[in-house]
Amino acid sequence: MQNAGLAALGLNWRYLAFDVRPEELRVALAGAKVMNFIGLNLTVPHKVLAVPLVDVLDESARTWGAVNTIRFEGREGDEGWRPLREFDAPPRQIRSHGFNTDAEAITQAVREELGVQFAGARILLLGAGGAGRTAALKIASLRSAELYLVNRTPSKAESVAAEIRERFSTVRVALGYPTSEVDLVLNATSLGLRAEDALPFDERQFSLGQAAAAYDMIYRPAETPLLQKAKAAGCRTANGLGMLLHQGARALELWAGGPAPLDVMREALEKNVYV
């Protein structure tokens, strides 16, 4: 996706994947900085670990408590910091600037693909790990009316609910399943990644007939058991590919400084994810 985007923008950069042990993240980030990387993405568990390791946190990373995108920036003398793409030769000083593009990507994908407007919506969110917490806080920030949180480990859902009550006091947040209809069921658990996985919710306590739409953050397999059941129950459905696309496209925009070629990136994703 990123390499297709870079080629379409005419940039001779390359996007590569590196396996880094969490305890070596600090060294890896320092290495990327001295090697004049333009930027990088981080995935679990590095997103949270990177928060104290970057030189500056953007508002997005501060708000959601996680960094999934770093842009390296440089300066000469006392001038302002500029993205490294703007320098012909490596500048004397370089800093890492941490951003979070995940939160916006979740709501953008759900809005685009399912037509869900978050303000005033009633939503059941399954999962309270990294992605679930970010989704919950972002949805609450958009002033959803009611948010129901369910997680295998209840204490994690409780702590997300407490954070929402503190930061977004107008949102009604409840632990457990709704008894009436919801506009959206959003799966942020990893249940569905494997064919033998159970459904991410308890069918004795909630029926997909209560939901107008279902979004699964999982994109491989393309249709999880949750999405199959939701489709059969008449819900509008979408998988997490759009979320993956938008967090990547926003990262590319931060590095390259212009609009990302979304169509090209989407096509590359579809071609490479579903081989």
Ligand code: NAP
């Ligand atoms: P995470 O922090 O490890 O959280 C995993 C979540 O799944 C937790 O809520 C966990 O519950 C729950 N879970 C795991 N195994 C379970 C089981 N056997 N039964 C019930 N619940 C279980 O991971 P994450 O980063 O939040 O990712 C969550 C999902 O979102 C993954 O499927 C990931 O692939 C997907 N994701 C997609 C994108 C995208 O771009 N589309 C981006 C990020 C994540 P506990 O709290 O009880 O452990």
